[in-house]
Amino acid sequence: MDAVNAILPLFAVILIGFLAVRTGYVPAEALRPVGEVVLRIALPALIFLSVAGAAPGEGLQPVALLAIGIGSLAAFACGALGAVWILGMPLRQAAMVALGISASNSGFIGYPVVQQLLGTAEAGRLLAHMMVIENLMMIPLALILSSNAGGGGSVRGSALLRDLARNPLILALGAALAFQVVGLSLPDQASRTLDLLARMSAPAALLVVGATLATLRPRGQAGAVALIVLGKLLLHPALTLAAFAAVGGLPAQFVLGAVLFAAMPMMSVYPILSQRAGLGPLAASALLVATVLGTVSIPLWLPGLRQLGLG
Template sequence: MFDIIRLILPIYLLIAVGFVLIRIRYIAPADLRGAGRLVIRFFLPLVVFAAVGAGQHDTALHPMLFAAYVGGSLLSYASAYGMAWMAGKDHGVRAFEAMGCSCSNSAFFGLPIVTLVSGPAIAFDIFAMALLVENLIMIPLAVSIIEAESGLTWPKLRKLIFGVLTNPLLVGAVAGLIWKATGLGLPQIALDAIGLMTPVAAPVALLTVGGAVAELSLRTFRWGVVRITLCKLILHPLWVGLMILLLSGMPGDLQIAAIVNASLPMMSVYMLFGIRFRREDVAATALITATALSFVTLSTLLYLLR
């Protein structure tokens, strides 16, 4: 168990550093957000394109693994929706809580963690798969269900589709898959240039996670926060793991990487959705709680999977 804690502790130390840098005002929040935007809009799309386009695996196109991750995410969404329904919450609250339980922080959190556990090749392929599942299925589905409460109009739907199709990370992953399908290799000079970005992207991403948490504050602690946190950190990886057992035929290292990715806290933009749907108090508290508790749940999961 100590070896596992020692494995992931540097990840959480970098998050803690980002938290402290913002709290003591050593770095302005806008500066760290700017660095995070540079990583998410430029570094990571290129790194993912090169990793997927020149990778050795076909994880993102592995039908059984893709189906298992989709199925597990949908079951996690349904579980959270049902838990909120039994608690007497209205449709909007149920749908918003379910969104936080079905989409991981794959970009800022998933890549560093899965890289440590399974290596960079599998990590980038799992990342590409998670991007496809979350951005093409889970997020549009969750937003559509929430918007349905006030009427899902064509302008809202068009804005949602445009946002999905212009996501830089998704564009990089899809472009990499298309390039790989052509069978063409990537020039070595391009791979070398993109390779210089890889060591920079992960630490900046983790510092950004810590900075984002530092800008939040614990609001009113509600039972909704408990439901979201437990469902995301426990039920999401559990459902993905059960779906993987049902849909056999994939390598064990890919199975572990997919379950680990599902066990991570919810996506950072959950707070933005919270502001948009006027539930920022629950979103902020859930993000802080899930990020802190994930150290315990992730360590336990890796110990069980080792």
């Protein structure tokens, strides 16, 4: 019940954003800049504060990155094989199906949910780990496979590197790691400023998710949608849990948070990333269904994980 009480208000904010746009009360164009503020200012501030302000030994953990990476790659492989063998898709489309299964909406949904359950500091630290795997491994992997299978891989590769070099989340993470390596500490006023910026991320991000869902125009392909949604909400967190069990050596609360991040719906830009593979409408349908069903699946994961002694 505590999980439901913590999570349902967050999805209520998503519903408010959805209804505000769908009814015309707020134009969709009015909330798009809010998403840019979250992506370019609030989330980078949160990541920098979480990593640069962490005590020695509490920043990025290589073992945690390994476990998250293994779980995500395993989910990606299962998704790609399922799309090829069950749905008969070519590799360029199967790669985007696999991305929907293996990459969460960590910044806009995962962080607000885990923050409610584990607190700001732990959720921010987990978010930094998820950003590394999603932005440096899963998205590039899907785009490279999709591009190479469809031709023009070198052009897409150069564009991908350029996008990574400009990604504000990666830049914030790199700056925070450099800050730690040099041995600097954040002045109190700087920490408070970053904290103020970081606090706006959760409610604003949830409103943007709702607005995004309101603008989607999903279409058919029920079997493919079911594969992506079940893979994202059930398979990805299960494989992440198995990866942490295999790797070992991490606190139970950290494992709990990482599995919950994996249990989130796919990222909001998933339909956009899938357009070049001809899967835009399918990805939109999967995103909408996964976000709705997430209101049920996510609260169910928490008591199950606690039964296993996590959290």
